[in-house]
Amino acid sequence: MIPELYTKRLYLRKMHESDASDLFEVWSDPHVTKYMNINNFTKVEQARDMINFLNKLASEKKAIRFAIIELETNEIIGSCGYNMLDFEHLRVEIGYELSKASWGRGYASEAISSLLNYAFLDLDMNRVEAKVEPLNTNSIKTLHRLNFTFEGTLRQAEKSKGKFIDLNVYSKLKTD
Template identity: 40%
Template structure:
């Protein structure tokens, strides 16, 4: 049995486990084409699509292949995005980080605040040595976000994923534990 789901707190945010009760908050942003266009998924069409996504969050946690936190503002408690690890490989002490945020909250430093908390948790509690981010070349705001957090661009992975009926090129970014002292 897993330990209790960890809760992360920052100045403005509580990062917590996503529950089925959050389905309508999550539907609001996962049904927005602008939010999901660089995620390799189609916009959610209905609540069932979001329930499936929440089911995936639960499965990666139970299988120890990832962990996804709901991003909530301290004053409202409503889920406005998510951030966390996937494709976690314990043997190699590495994981991929992913995130998304409701368009209503873009440009306010919220994604940066959440990502910093998640990266620190990964290095200090999950004993990760390397955290990587795969980002579409057109997603300039995401590239800037990870660069501000100390990630380095390692190169372009050509036709790395097949999503939404097409092959996607992805930039590989990474940060390793020793980079934290340089940020």
């Protein structure tokens, strides 16, 4: 089951098929998907398929993805969550993206803080990690602000959009 999380300005909840058009607006923007391992979407059906895929992973306890809703406007401004849940080693990997209109307003830090609290307090995880392309400076700044530790660069760690990419690894431990 996907919980509901609240912050001062955000509501994080399970994504629904009815969110497809709003999430399509986010996932179709090439500025948003530039550092994601997906190409920007061209059809709403792709967003619907992604929502169903992510919810299936959640039902299998492999991942959790939330829609990020701005409380003031009740608009979906992105998504975030745990790309991977490892209950054996008590670690999760986080991921997040926001609509370009929401950049620079502190929403990413606010959503990630909520993910950290839930991971450490409710899921009893020991480690939260994030993998970020080295040129994604905005995401790196956000992780630094939240006191994540840079652990190193995984060279050509993944194939994304037809080419191998490096990934910087950042982590935060329950004891940090």
